[in-house]
Amino acid sequence: MAVSRVVEERPAPSELLGTEPRRQHVLDLDDFSAAEIEQTLETADAMAEVLGRQIRKVPTLRGRTIVTLFYEPSTRTRASFEQAGKILSADVINLTSSESSSRKGESLVDTARTLEAMGADIIVLRHSMSGAPYLVARHTSISVINAGDGWHAHPTQALLDLHTIKQRFKRIQGLKVVIVGDILHSRVARSNVWGLRTMGADVTLCGPPTLLPTDVLEAFGKAPGGLAIETDLDTALDGADVVMALRIQHERQTAGLLPSVREYIRCYQVNEERMGRAKETALVMHPGPMNDGVEISHGLAHGARSLVESQVTNGVAVRMALLYMLASPGVES
Numbered sequence: 313m314a315v316s317r318v319v320e321e322r323p324a325p326s327e328l329l330g331t332e333p334r335r336q337h338v339l340d341l342d343d344f345s346a347a348e349i350e351q352t353l354e355t356a357d358a359m360a361e362v363l364g365r366q367i368r369k370v371p372t373l374r375g376r377t378i379v380t381l382f383y384e385p386s387t388r389t390r391a392s393f394e395q396a397g398k399i400l401s402a403d404v405i406n407l408t409s410s411e412s413s414s415r416k417g418e419s420l421v422d423t424a425r426t427l428e429a430m431g432a433d434i435i436v437l438r439h440s441m442s443g444a445p446y447l448v449a450r451h452t453s454i455s456v457i458n459a460g461d462g463w464h465a466h467p468t469q470a471l472l473d474l475h476t477i478k479q480r481f482k483r484i485q486g487l488k489v490v491i492v493g494d495i496l497h498s499r500v501a502r503s504n505v506w507g508l509r510t511m512g513a514d515v516t517l518c519g520p521p522t523l524l525p526t527d528v529l530e531a532f533g534k535a536p537g538g539l540a541i542e543t544d545l546d547t548a549l550d551g552a553d554v555v556m557a558l559r560i561q562h563e564r565q566t567a568g569l570l571p572s573v574r575e576y577i578r579c580y581q582v583n584e585e586r587m588g589r590a591k592e593t594a595l596v597m598h599p600g601p602m603n604d605g606v607e608i609s610h611g612l613a614h615g616a617r618s619l620v621e622s623q624v625t626n627g628v629a630v631r632m633a634l635l636y637m638l639a640s641p642g643v644e645s
């Protein structure tokens with residue numbers, strides 16, 4: 313049976329703006345104001361200008377050291393942080409769990425302290441354990457950027473998604489954004505809900521009841537934009553401006569949370585026909601990696617209505633902006 317309910321209405325736009333001190337960490341978007349998100353997106357615009365130059369190199373972070381410490385696989389996030397750091401002239405060290413002394417039993421905090429003792433300025437951390445970046449931030453004085461922790465948060469993905477939406481629609485406020493898929497286990501969904509609602513978008517979460525949080529307000533907290541839950545995709549898509557499909561992890565089926573991938577495709581795949589329910593101008597997004605033909609149809613993912621490539625491109629500029637905001641000389645936390 314389809315479930316449809318509005319969880320929270322959108323307040324006045326005047327509540328969206330504020331002034332923020334410089335931050336030391338990027339752990340999630342729940343402590344970002346609209347003004348700080350706006351500032352990050354504007355800085356990303358400036359970084360995109362650098363990316364458009366013939367020689368893509370500026371000395372901004374010369375003498376700074378960034379360590380990417382990844383305990384889970386990644387293509388986009390890791391490569392874009394490395395590229396962002398190198399374009400800003402930082403020294404970038406890449407470590408994965410298989411190459412670090414965690415294989416010999418060293419704790420995450422000890423690894424981070426070791427990197428701090430070597431003079432690293434920023435650790436970009438991906439970890440399967442929700443809260444791991446908070447642990448490092450608490451036990452070291454190094455800047456920490458969360459590159460994805462368990463089911464919890466993926467703030468830099470959400471910022472690049474916000475940047476991509478703003479780039480195409482020239483605004484975020486008032487847009488209807490539908491996020492479809494495994495909401496319950498998605499760190500991308502959680503951070504996007506915070507970011508989108510802080511910027512005044514109305515978010516609808518859609519998926520099978522087994523993959524939706526039971527108490528949305530508890531899971532996502534309060535924020536300016538509206539929040540709704542919908543289990544029927546056609547209803548959710550009605551009047552949508554942006555449709556974000558999430559990756560379906562096949563282990564959800566073995567865990568009994570999905571009847572079958574075929575059934576998921578039938579009910580929840582975002583495809584050309586279903587996009588007829590959204591606005592004519594509606595565009596689709598996917599954080600990647602995609603199961604092409606499962607959560608999104610091949611034609612839509614690679615067609616004119618797709619923002620997937622722009623998301624990847626914008627990832628570099630947004631991560632340059634974050635590294636700059638945390639580590640550039642004269643920018644103190």
Ligand code: CP
Nearest residue numbers: 386387388389599600
């Ligand atoms: N979207 C995302 O985090 O992709 P990667 O796992 O490739 O970094």
